[in-house]
Amino acid sequence: MSRVEFFRHCVGAEERQAVLEAMEGLFLTTGSIVREFEGEFAAYLSQGLPGGEAPLSALGLSSCTAALHLALLCGGVGPGDEVITTPMTFIATPNAAVYCGADPVFVDVEAHTGLIDPAAVEAAITEKTKAVIAVHLYGQMADMRALRRICEAKGVWLVEDAAHAVEAIRDGVRPGQLGDAATFSFYATKNITSAEGGALVSRHAEVIERARVLHLHGMNKGAADRYAKKTYVHWDMVELGFKYNMTNLEAAMLRPQLARIEARLEARETLCRRYESAFEGVDGLDFPRVVEGSRSARHLFTLWVPPEQRDDDLLALGEAGIGVAVNYRAVHLTSWYRERGGHARGDFPVAESIGDRTLSLPLYPDLSHADQDRVIEAVFALAGPARTREGS
Numbered sequence: 439m440s441r442v443e444f445f446r447h448c449v450g451a452e453e454r455q456a457v458l459e460a461m462e463g464l465f466l467t468t469g470s471i472v473r474e475f476e477g478e479f480a481a482y483l484s485q486g487l488p489g490g491e492a493p494l495s496a497l498g499l500s501s502c503t504a505a506l507h508l509a510l511l512c513g514g515v516g517p518g519d520e521v522i523t524t525p526m527t528f529i530a531t532p533n534a535a536v537y538c539g540a541d542p543v544f545v546d547v548e549a550h551t552g553l554i555d556p557a558a559v560e561a562a563i564t565e566k567t568k569a570v571i572a573v574h575l576y577g578q579m580a581d582m583r584a585l586r587r588i589c590e591a592k593g594v595w596l597v598e599d600a601a602h603a604v605e606a607i608r609d610g611v612r613p614g615q616l617g618d619a620a621t622f623s624f625y626a627t628k629n630i631t632s633a634e635g636g637a638l639v640s641r642h643a644e645v646i647e648r649a650r651v652l653h654l655h656g657m658n659k660g661a662a663d664r665y666a667k668k669t670y671v672h673w674d675m676v677e678l679g680f681k682y683n684m685t686n687l688e689a690a691m692l693r694p695q696l697a698r699i700e701a702r703l704e705a706r707e708t709l710c711r712r713y714e715s716a717f718e719g720v721d722g723l724d725f726p727r728v729v730e731g732s733r734s735a736r737h738l739f740t741l742w743v744p745p746e747q748r749d750d751d752l753l754a755l756g757e758a759g760i761g762v763a764v765n766y767r768a769v770h771l772t773s774w775y776r777e778r779g780g781h782a783r784g785d786f787p788v789a790e791s792i793g794d795r796t797l798s799l800p801l802y803p804d805l806s807h808a809d810q811d812r813v814i815e816a817v818f819a820l821a822g823p824a825r826t827r828e829g830s
């Protein structure tokens with residue numbers, strides 16, 4: 439039998455056609471297709487904003503890592519500042535703070551969701567705290583209303599790492615609507631992808647204006663802007679920037695995926711509910727809970743198994759032809775952060791516990807229910823304490 443891959447992209451005929459058309463255009467790199475994608479992405483995320491509130495603005499970038507870096511710089515984060523974030527995330531999140539010369543300060547997460555705990559954030563704020571990065575883990579948004587309140591009261595810049603959460607809604611708001619800036623990833627396995635890519639979104643138009651300068655070397659005009667005048671226009675370098683721009687080819691690939699994003703979310707939702715009903719109430723199995731009344735972007739389905747069995751389970755599933763991953767082992771326990779931050783086991787017990795128990799199962803819109811049933815059977819076939827449905 440063929441393997442059930444951990445992830446398969448669903449980039450198809452429409453995306454191929456769009457990229458081919460883009461290749462026939464004059465600009466392969468940043469140009470009008472990027473501008474169109476930015477408009478559509480900002481419009482998608484602006485849905486449900488109260489009337490009278492200005493829509494969000496977006497900037498296409500080369501990665502979510504780049505977006506995190508720019509989001510912090512736009513918040514004035516620099517050397518000696520502290521940036522509070524969660525250890526239950528991908529390393530890109532705290533790394534962005536280090537790029538700015540700041541110190542990541544980790545706080546623990548909620549046990550039932552793995553999301554950053556607003557009470558722990560509040561307790562960790564000091565005079566040095568310049569920013570908080572909330573991570574919308576697995577597709578579910580952190581408690582943005584609570585975090586907004588805390589950050590506003592203390593004058594702290596609030597960034598949302600929404601790499602998992604394009605489609606998410608919680609308490610009636612989407613990523614980018616309450617934070618000062620939100621960052622997105624279009625990396626190969628994310629819900630929409632251009633192989634590599636990202637975006638920065640903000641409700642402050644001036645943040646996107648500043649990031650637009652920073653994302654291309656600190657130049658005050660991009661190539662397409664310079665060319666639009668038909669005669670040569672001089673540009674100036676007004677501050678030290680980076681090379682973080684998105685290309686027209688990537689934007690062309692993203693636009694049809696954004697147009698189909700709701701239908702794909704439905705498929706993800708159905709698959710996640712099938713996993714949840716299979717594993718609900720099974721001894722030795724648990725999974726993070728979606729908060730009542732919220733909509734998860736269902737980016738990853740993670741199962742929590744007994745910590746002493748997790749690594750064996752990963753191996754056994756791999757041998758059974760099931761693609762698996764780990765999202766994530768707690769970041770503060772990586773060698774570099776242990777050394778840099780003086781971290782050790784026991785610092786953030788909830789994140790550590792999730793990191794020891796977690797295992798991600800295949801999830802993508804084109805995963806067939808038959809293949810998903812093979813995954814579920816393989817989980818039930820794992821060795822260890824009786825993993826039988828309660829009462830059966």
Ligand SMILES: *Cc1c(COP(=O)(O)O)cnc(C)c1O
Nearest residue numbers: 501502503528530601623625636
């Ligand atoms: C994927 C991911 C990133 C990094 O995204 P890139 O586009 O690869 O830079 C950051 N944070 C989280 C939570 C992610 O999952």
